[in-house]
Amino acid sequence: MTIKCIIVDDEPLAVELLASYVNKIPFLELVGKYSNATDALEGIKNNEVDLLFLDIQMPEVSGMELSKMVPEGARIIFTTAFDQYAVDSYRTGALDYLLKPITYATFLEACNKALQWFTLLHQSENKPEQEVKSIFVKSEYKLLQINLDKIRYIEGLKDYVKIYTEDSPHPILSLMNMKAMEQMLPASRFIRVHRSFIVSKEKIREIDRNRIVFGDVYIPIGDSYKQAFNDFINR
Numbered sequence: 001m002t003i004k005c006i007i008v009d010d011e012p013l014a015v016e017l018l019a020s021y022v023n024k025i026p027f028l029e030l031v032g033k034y035s036n037a038t039d040a041l042e043g044i045k046n047n048e049v050d051l052l053f054l055d056i057q058m059p060e061v062s063g064m065e066l067s068k069m070v071p072e073g074a075r076i077i078f079t080t081a082f083d084q085y086a087v088d089s090y091r092t093g094a095l096d097y098l099l100k101p102i103t104y105a106t107f108l109e110a111c112n113k114a115l116q117w118f119t120l121l122h123q124s125e126n127k128p129e130q131e132v133k134s135i136f137v138k139s140e141y142k143l144l145q146i147n148l149d150k151i152r153y154i155e156g157l158k159d160y161v162k163i164y165t166e167d168s169p170h171p172i173l174s175l176m177n178m179k180a181m182e183q184m185l186p187a188s189r190f191i192r193v194h195r196s197f198i199v200s201k202e203k204i205r206e207i208d209r210n211r212i213v214f215g216d217v218y219i220p221i222g223d224s225y226k227q228a229f230n231d232f233i234n235r
Contacts, residue, residue, distance in 0.1 A: 001027055001115065001118060001119060001122065002027060002028075002029050003027055003028050003029065003050045003051050003111075003114060003115065003118055004029050004031045004047070004048055004049055004050045004051070005022060005028055005029065005030060005031065005049065005050065005051040005052065005053060006030070006031055006032040006033065006034065006040065006043060006044070006047070006049050006051075006052055006053070007019060007022070007030070007032070007033045007034070007052075007053045008034045008035075008036075008037065008040040008052060008053070008054045008055060008058070008063065008066065009035065009053075009054075009055035009058070009079065010035050010036060010055065010058045010059060011055070012035070014055065014079070014100070015033050015035070017102070018053050018079070018102070018107070019033060021102075021104055021107045021108075022053075024104070025108065025111055027111075027115055028051075028111060031043075031047045031048075031049060032044075032047060032049070036058060036059070036060065036061070037058060037060065037061035037062075037063075037065070037066040037069075038060075038061065040052075040066065041066070041069060041070075044070060044071065044074070049070075049071070049074050050073070050074060050075065050118065051074065051075050051076070051077065051095075051114050052067075052070060052074060052075070052076045052077070053077050053079055054066060054067060054076050054077070054078055054079065055078075055079050055080060056078050056079070056080040056082070057080060057081070057082065063078060063080075064078075067094070075094075075095050075114060075117060075118075076094045076095065077094060077095050077096045077097075077098060077110050077111075077114065078094050078096070078097045078098065079098045079100060079102060080097075080098075080099065080100060081099070081100040095110065095113050095114050095117055096109075096110035096113050096114075098110055116143070120136055132148065132186050133147065133148055133149070134146060134147050134148055135148065135184050135185070137163065137172065137174040137176065137184075138174055138175065138176070139172050139173055139174045140173075144172060146163060146165065146172065147165075148185070148186070148189060148200075150165040150166050150167050151163060151164070151165055151166075151190075151200050151203075152164045152165065152166060152199070152200055152203045152214055153197060153198065153199040153200065153203070153212075153214060153217075153219060154178075154181055154197065154198040154199075155171070155196060155197055156177070156178035156181070156195070156196045156197070157196075159175060159176075159177065160173055160174065160175055160176070161173075161174050161176050161177070161178060161181045164214075178192075178195070178196070178198070181198065182198060185198065188201075189201055189202065191228065191229060191232055192225060192228075193212065193219060193220075193221045193222065193225050193229050194219065194220050194221060194222040194225060195222055195224075197219045197220070199212055199219060201232065207233075210226075
């Protein structure tokens with residue numbers, strides 16, 4: 001697998017250092033180096049980009065702001081000299097956060113995380129939907145594998161999702177939005193019923209007055225999701 005990447009940093013020495021690191025890693029292909037967000041966005045339009053090494057503190061448009069403008073499929077590894085941005089970086093769904101000065105060892109570790117992410121994504125995209133049995137999510141700086149058979153429902157809370165499973169009294173908390181979560185789940189097995197809820201189709205046992213019942217939890221069915229849910233029920 002080859003991961004196409006770009007480097008965005010307003011410090012020329014930082015750009016050249018990261019470029020030298022990229023050139024040592026066989027599964028990375030450097031397709032662009034940029035000193036500001038405007039040029040980076042233009043470069044992304046002209047090239048297929050999988051991964052951005054993105055400096056957080058840049059003039060005019062910060063790396064954090066730029067991360068919200070990149071294509072949905074692209075992933076980000078933030079670089080910065082200031083550690084107070086760590087939590088914010090994970091809220092954006094970044095794969096990793098590198099604190100300057102960046103050593104080759106820490107850079108390689110982050111790149112291996114990216115490789116793992118894209119490998120899993122590639123495998124899930126190329127498997128028949130019914131063969132996907134589990135997903136990986138990031139929780140407390142770890143990647144956890146969750147068996148799809150165990151998931152009852154997922155609740156969205158701003159930048160987080162809470163994954164409720166049958167084998168744990170407590171939900172798994174992950175920095176991820178509901179759209180990204182929905183894309184990870186096979187549509188044949190899960191259905192979004194509300195802007196804040198996704199449920200496992202096979203776990204639905206009771207519907208009470210337009211609400212799905214899981215024990216003492218009542219999940220509402222949103223107006224914009226009623227038609228798709230009714231179609232599922234009627235089938």
